[in-house]
Amino acid sequence: MIETFSLVMALIYGLFGLLIGSFLNVCVYRLPRGESIARGRSHCPSCGHVLSPLDLVPVLSYLALGRRCRYCQTPISPRYAVVESLTALLYATAGFSGTWTGLVAGWPSSWLLLAPLVYVIVLSVFWTWHLMRTPLLQALVKQALLVAFIQLLLPFFPGLAW
Numbered sequence: 775m776i777e778t779f780s781l782v783m784a785l786i787y788g789l790f791g792l793l794i795g796s797f798l799n800v801c802v803y804r805l806p807r808g809e810s811i812a813r814g815r816s817h818c819p820s821c822g823h824v825l826s827p828l829d830l831v832p833v834l835s836y837l838a839l840g841r842r843c844r845y846c847q848t849p850i851s852p853r854y855a856v857v858e859s860l861t862a863l864l865y866a867t868a869g870f871s872g873t874w875t876g877l878v879a880g881w882p883s884s885w886l887l888l889a890p891l892v893y894v895i896v897l898s899v900f901w902t903w904h905l906m907r908t909p910l911l912q913a914l915v916k917q918a919l920l921v922a923f924i925q926l927l928l929p930f931f932p933g934l935a936w
């Protein structure tokens with residue numbers, strides 16, 4: 775059952791992607807501020823309250839808390855959930871297509887090797903976005919994201935390779 779196996783791989787990769795996305799958020803928030811990404815517990819940027827593990831479940835905590843900090847009710851930026859969802863989606867896609875093409879063609883897909891590259895790109899895009907808030911740069915970043923997304927889908931349509 776190729777389909778079932780591919781879906782299971784997509785799920786496993788997707789969950790892993792959520793964790794990676796969560797880590798990326800820590801990087802995106804802390805690196806520009808010169809803070810360590812290894813030390814220090816996550817805290818609310820508004821009230822400074824240290825967050826419990828229950829507040830840190832990717833995407834779910836954000837939705838369950840009504841998109842606000844549990845302690846001070848300050849709205850939480852949607853960027854965190856967006857980065858987590860996007861990374862999970864990229865990983866799920868890599869897991870699904872990697873398994874599928876690998877099984878069909880009989881060789882390990884280069885997609886699995888591409889996954890780390892993809893999240894480095896996501897990290898740099900959001901970091902750039904954070905540092906440079908000019909409309910022109912944001913338009914360029916959007917176009918780059920669109921091109922990357924189209925390239926990501928290309929393996930599903932072998933006849934369309936450029």
Ligand SMILES: [Zn+2]
Pocket residue numbers: 818819820821822823843844845846847848
């Ligand atoms: Zn707070």
